[in-house]
Amino acid sequence: EAGxxxxxxYKIIEKRQSVAFWCNPISGHxxxxxxxxxxxxxxxLLIQFxxxxxVDDSQLPKDRFxxxxxxxxxxxxxxxxxxxxxxxVYLCASRPSINGAYEQxxxxxxxxxxx
Amino acid sequence: xxxxxxxxxxxxxxxxxxxxxRCNYSYGATPYLFWYxxxxxxxxxxxxxxxxxDTLVQGIKGFEAEFKRSQSSFNLRKxxxxxxxxxxxxxAVGPASGNTPLVFGKGTRLSVIA
Numbered sequence: 001e002a003g004x005x006x007x008x009x010y011k012i013i014e015k016r017q018s019v020a021f022w023c024n025p026i027s028g029h030x031x032x033x034x035x036x037x038x039x040x041x042x043x044x045l046l047i048q049f050x051x052x053x054x055v056d057d058s059q060l061p062k063d064r065f066x067x068x069x070x071x072x073x074x075x076x077x078x079x080x081x082x083x084x085x086x087x088x089v090y091l092c093a094s095r096p097s098i099n100g101a102y103e104q105x106x107x108x109x110x111x112x113x114x115x
Numbered sequence: 116x117x118x119x120x121x122x123x124x125x126x127x128x129x130x131x132x133x134x135x136x137r138c139n140y141s142y143g144a145t146p147y148l149f150w151y152x153x154x155x156x157x158x159x160x161x162x163x164x165x166x167x168x169d170t171l172v173q174g175i176k177g178f179e180a181e182f183k184r185s186q187s188s189f190n191l192r193k194x195x196x197x198x199x200x201x202x203x204x205x206x207a208v209g210p211a212s213g214n215t216p217l218v219f220g221k222g223t224r225l226s227v228i229a
Contacts, residue, residue, distance in 0.1 A: 004158070006158075009156075033216075041221050041222070042222055045216040045217070091159070102147055102164075102209055103161055103164065104217065105161075106151075106159040107158050108156070109157075111156075
């Protein structure tokens with residue numbers, strides 16, 4: 001079974017530029033999460049999807065971050081414009097369903113550096 | 116408020132020595148607890164989880180953890196550490212189901228010396 005795929009693995013941009021990250025969850029997993037992991041900290045949830053609907057985006061900085069999962073499969077997270085404090089690893093995770101076992105499966109992450 | 120505390124930011128152990136990583140949690144309902152490991156440049160891999168039943172749970176790579184409700188703890192242990200265990204370890208707490216997100220600790224970085 002293929003795992004959660006993310007791309008790119010690394011990205012360096014200048015502040016005020018835009019960037020997009022892509023995630024393809026495990027096949028059949030209905031729930032998808034985007035986390036931000038700042039160096040030295042644990043992952044922090046940004047947004048959670050159930051199929052193509054948003055379940056929780058309370059911690060997403062909506063003035064600059066957006067995310068979509070249009071067909072209920074893969075997802076894109078965008079930052080526009082980026083700030084220095086957005087430098088972090090962005091992790092995508094998936095889970096079979098919101099009512100099932102709580103195990104989340106994580107992708108390798110995208111390391112973003114904003115200069 | 117839900118929270119996870121990992122008191123040790125960095126631990127160094129000798130290869131072959133035993134290991135214990137501490138985790139304390141605060142959670143309003145019955146907690147479901149997890150330990151994840153993150154190797155450099157990698158995502159998080161689930162080591163083990165506790166939902167109910169036997170409070171000593173076994174995981175992958177020879178790890179185990181013990182749930183102690185009275186102490187609100189879920190410490191991770193390994194009897195003999197291998198150099199390949201060097202990584203970042205995260206404790207997390209969440210619900211049995213539903214959409215309440217997992218809450219992660221800040222992690223403990225494990226270094227292994229010869």
